[in-house]
Amino acid sequence: MAPHAHTAPQSIFDGPVVVVGAGVAGLVTAHLLAEAGAEVVVIEKLDQVGGLARSYIYEDRYVFDCGPHRFDTSNPNVKSYLERVLSEGGTFFPRKSEVYFKGKYYGWPIKPQNLVQLPPDIAGKAFVDLARNSSRQYGEGSFEDYILRQYGPTLYEHFFLGYSNKFLGIHPRETHSDWAKVGINRAILDDNAQMQNLFQLLKSTLLQFDKKPQHFLYPTGGMHEAWASVSAQIRRLGGRIFTGTGARMEGANGRVHTVWAGKESFHPSAVVWTAPITLASQQLGLPVPDLTYLGLLLYNVVVKEEAPRDYQWCYYGASDLLINRVSVPRFFSPATCPPGMTGYCCEVTCMEGDERWRSAERLMDWVIDDLRKVGLVRDPRNVIEARVERVGDSYPIYRKDYPGQLEQARRGLAGFSNLHLAGRTGLFWYNNMDHSIENAMQLSSRLLRESGRAEAKEEQLARGA
Numbered sequence: 001m002a003p004h005a006h007t008a009p010q011s012i013f014d015g016p017v018v019v020v021g022a023g024v025a026g027l028v029t030a031h032l033l034a035e036a037g038a039e040v041v042v043i044e045k046l047d048q049v050g051g052l053a054r055s056y057i058y059e060d061r062y063v064f065d066c067g068p069h070r071f072d073t074s075n076p077n078v079k080s081y082l083e084r085v086l087s088e089g090g091t092f093f094p095r096k097s098e099v100y101f102k103g104k105y106y107g108w109p110i111k112p113q114n115l116v117q118l119p120p121d122i123a124g125k126a127f128v129d130l131a132r133n134s135s136r137q138y139g140e141g142s143f144e145d146y147i148l149r150q151y152g153p154t155l156y157e158h159f160f161l162g163y164s165n166k167f168l169g170i171h172p173r174e175t176h177s178d179w180a181k182v183g184i185n186r187a188i189l190d191d192n193a194q195m196q197n198l199f200q201l202l203k204s205t206l207l208q209f210d211k212k213p214q215h216f217l218y219p220t221g222g223m224h225e226a227w228a229s230v231s232a233q234i235r236r237l238g239g240r241i242f243t244g245t246g247a248r249m250e251g252a253n254g255r256v257h258t259v260w261a262g263k264e265s266f267h268p269s270a271v272v273w274t275a276p277i278t279l280a281s282q283q284l285g286l287p288v289p290d291l292t293y294l295g296l297l298l299y300n301v302v303v304k305e306e307a308p309r310d311y312q313w314c315y316y317g318a319s320d321l322l323i324n325r326v327s328v329p330r331f332f333s334p335a336t337c338p339p340g341m342t343g344y345c346c347e348v349t350c351m352e353g354d355e356r357w358r359s360a361e362r363l364m365d366w367v368i369d370d371l372r373k374v375g376l377v378r379d380p381r382n383v384i385e386a387r388v389e390r391v392g393d394s395y396p397i398y399r400k401d402y403p404g405q406l407e408q409a410r411r412g413l414a415g416f417s418n419l420h421l422a423g424r425t426g427l428f429w430y431n432n433m434d435h436s437i438e439n440a441m442q443l444s445s446r447l448l449r450e451s452g453r454a455e456a457k458e459e460q461l462a463r464g465a
């Protein structure tokens with residue numbers, strides 16, 4: 001079949017808005033623009049939508065997300081958007097996460113009261129650190145500096161150094177402090193637990209007493225339900241979604257003039273790019289920044305046993321274990337696994353294309369043995385399903401020199417007036433789904449405003465309605 005150009009029928013823009021990537025940011029942008037009357041085309045490289053928030057479904061009955069995923073937002077616009085999208089039903093669960101440390105399980109995020117449960121020598125040293133911490137001088141800029149200042153040397157050495165090395169594959173000294181500020185703080189630590197010194201520790205401890213457990217929203221049948229619902233609404237509004245097709249951009253004279261989806265081409269009024277920023281630079285002939293994303297291997301294991309622990313996820317930092325984190329889908333929603341069985345999603349990080357990535361299947365026995373060692377699987381013969389999934393571009397790696405590289409890439413791409421970067425991978429931003437939704441809301445509002453046809457819809461978009 002000869003390649004042919006697709007010309008837009010009617011749109012509030014001068015041609016289709018092409019959205020590259022059907023993750024959260026891409027889908028929500030396309031949805032909001034389609035509701036406002038734009039012609040949208042979404043192009044997704046993978047065979048399914050959802051990006052990092054996709055799910056894997058085996059034998060129609062075991063559902064695993066791409067690592068543990070739940071919604072958490074205080075933004076009322078994001079909340080009302082999610083209510084609209086989760087018309088199939090959502091469920092709330094109380095947060096329970098843990099960390100496995102020296103053969104024992106502890107509550108996580110670290111709370112001040114956890115300190116006294118630590119082995120006495122470590123707890124004693126951690127308290128001495130906190131007493132001295134205000135008078136100590138630390139450097140600036142690296143993840144190591146940040147954690148030392150925040151928690152002192154003992155907790156840094158015992159908790160953060162090993163886990164961070166194992167997870168990222170680079171030393172905390174080589175990691176930018178943003179990794180702690182935007183990532184670890186949100187994902188791992190408790191915002192309310194300030195522990196820089198003994199006074200803060202005491203204050204945080206007292207605050208914990210009247211704190212209600214946090215509840216998270218989750219689509220009843222798995223995270224994929226949210227994105228199936230958004231995709232259906234895009235299609236109902238006349239939008240097109242291509243899957244299994246990597247997008248390719250061509251540009252000249254300060255504009256992206258063509259985007260290819262396989263053999264079909266589009267002349268876009270605007271391009272919303274949520275795929276890696278490095279790929280955008282490469283496709284448009286710009287210098288490719290030295291920015292890398294972490295690869296993630298998911299070992300999804302189903303065991304015909306009840307779960308001995310009831311956490312949603314747990315961190316495993318020990319160097320003799322391959323697994324970094326394990327999550328249990330049934331404690332997000334029981335609908336994700338039949339009764340009497342337990343699914344474990346085990347995360348192992350690597351670099352895309354490295355030895356571990358290429359021969360991931362060979363490590364399955366090791367992972368199952370890890371599950372036995374940490375007391376989750378009683379008998380490996382009870383494993384009835386075991387699959388490996390490879391996830392590319394899972395986390396932006398914040399090396400110390402990343403801000404300069406990112407700035408240079410952004411500046412180059414800003415030379416294309418109809419190109420708009422968005423989302424976690426497009427912006428090289430360690431964010432969560434709610435941030436990608438907010439980002440999509442702001443971007444769609446801006447595009448509509450710039451099209452000069454947005455008066456009626458703008459307010460509606462801002463409300464997420």
Ligand SMILES: Cc1cc2nc3c(=O)[nH]c(=O)nc-3n(C[C@H](O)[C@H](O)[C@H](O)COP(=O)(O)OP(=O)(O)OC[C@H]3O[C@@H](n4cnc5c(N)ncnc54)[C@H](O)[C@@H]3O)c2cc1C
Binds near residue numbers: 067
């Ligand atoms: C293990 C893990 C756990 C997480 N847990 C949570 C959580 O509990 N709560 C939370 O809110 N967030 C969580 N997140 C973060 C959340 O997954 C992301 O913030 C969100 O999914 C990002 O969506 P996005 O659309 O911005 O980016 P992405 O999901 O990265 O979307 C980019 C899309 O572009 C596609 N693409 C790439 N190249 C091309 C190409 N050439 N052509 C076309 N398409 C292309 C990709 O396949 C992908 O679908 C977690 C992330 C991970 C990795």
